[in-house]
Amino acid sequence: MTHSVNDSRLVTLKQVGKHYPKLIALDSIDMHLDQGEVLGLFGHNGAGKTTMMKLILGVISPSSGQVEVMGCAPDSKTAWHMRTRIGYLPENVSFYEQLTGLEVLTYFARLKGYSKKHAMALLEQVGITYAMKRQVKTYSKGMRQRLGLAQAFIGQPKLLLLDEPTVGLDPIATAEFYQTVDQLKSQGTSVILCSHVLPGVEQHIDRAMILSSGHLLASGSLAELRTQVDLPIRIKPYGLNGTLRQDAQLMQYLTGENTQDILLVPEKDKLAILRQLLSYPSLQNIDVEPANLEQVYQHYLMQHQHQNQHDTAAEHRE
Numbered sequence: 001m002t003h004s005v006n007d008s009r010l011v012t013l014k015q016v017g018k019h020y021p022k023l024i025a026l027d028s029i030d031m032h033l034d035q036g037e038v039l040g041l042f043g044h045n046g047a048g049k050t051t052m053m054k055l056i057l058g059v060i061s062p063s064s065g066q067v068e069v070m071g072c073a074p075d076s077k078t079a080w081h082m083r084t085r086i087g088y089l090p091e092n093v094s095f096y097e098q099l100t101g102l103e104v105l106t107y108f109a110r111l112k113g114y115s116k117k118h119a120m121a122l123l124e125q126v127g128i129t130y131a132m133k134r135q136v137k138t139y140s141k142g143m144r145q146r147l148g149l150a151q152a153f154i155g156q157p158k159l160l161l162l163d164e165p166t167v168g169l170d171p172i173a174t175a176e177f178y179q180t181v182d183q184l185k186s187q188g189t190s191v192i193l194c195s196h197v198l199p200g201v202e203q204h205i206d207r208a209m210i211l212s213s214g215h216l217l218a219s220g221s222l223a224e225l226r227t228q229v230d231l232p233i234r235i236k237p238y239g240l241n242g243t244l245r246q247d248a249q250l251m252q253y254l255t256g257e258n259t260q261d262i263l264l265v266p267e268k269d270k271l272a273i274l275r276q277l278l279s280y281p282s283l284q285n286i287d288v289e290p291a292n293l294e295q296v297y298q299h300y301l302m303q304h305q306h307q308n309q310h311d312t313a314a315e316h317r318e
């Protein structure tokens, strides 16, 4: 068995590619995940998110490059011991419909060497104890998703792979789900979380990766990505009642969207603008909003789209 150079490093992908006869599902991807880190994996349909999860699980092998999980290649014969330390929630989870929730979870718990008691504790954690004696075929989408999460949490895994975990969950269940992620993280679990649903994710992830058609567009903490894209900060002062339109310095930052005072300000000018606004005696309050994950994500996708159009146009000219 090989050991990682860094003991807290759980997953490493080096120049990983996954090619199918007519398609490149992943192209030269580098990534790493350390103990207790939560990584958000974002991308449109077909971006390669599930492919990356399958490579980490070892259910498919890379066409090029290396995947290492807990010190070994996940598709190798020696990887069985680390599989018990991984929890996986697939997209569109499905179970044995005729069994009860408790029977399903006990079955999966026993496969990993855990007891019925452990299964019951997990059902309690995800809030479906009340339905544990009912057949899964009577469960709603949200209840199935909770059962799927309980299945992924069996044995307090070191690594959790969650594909669209909040799909089908109502807002309360979504908030409870993120609480569980935060709690698992604080206990040292590492999490990879794939999602199309960006609002609400950002405060629970340490880093984000943005994929498009198998290419890595961006990777880093939200603060790093924000700095890279340099999107403007939205500043909304209250109590100035249109006086900003007479301020030669501030006027250029007004959005012009509506009659409200909203300024879009580059990061480098933020402090100067805030000082200027604070000099107004009538100022009552001020909101400062940096670009959110959704805006950063849209920016990278648009940039990629423009680049592709540019490349195609150049090819046609040649």
Ligand SMILES: Nc1ncnc2c1ncn2[C@@H]1O[C@H](COP(=O)(O)OP(=O)(O)OP(=O)(O)O)[C@@H](O)[C@H]1O
Residues within 6 Å of the ligand: 020, 023, 024, 025, 043, 044, 045, 046, 047, 048, 049, 050, 051, 052, 091
């Ligand atoms: N076995 C396969 N043979 C051929 N192409 C495949 C195979 N598996 C996946 N693909 C293709 O690889 C690309 C990436 O698929 P993947 O499932 O990783 O995307 P995704 O980002 O998870 O998308 P979604 O959000 O829709 O689940 C897609 O174009 C898909 O059709």
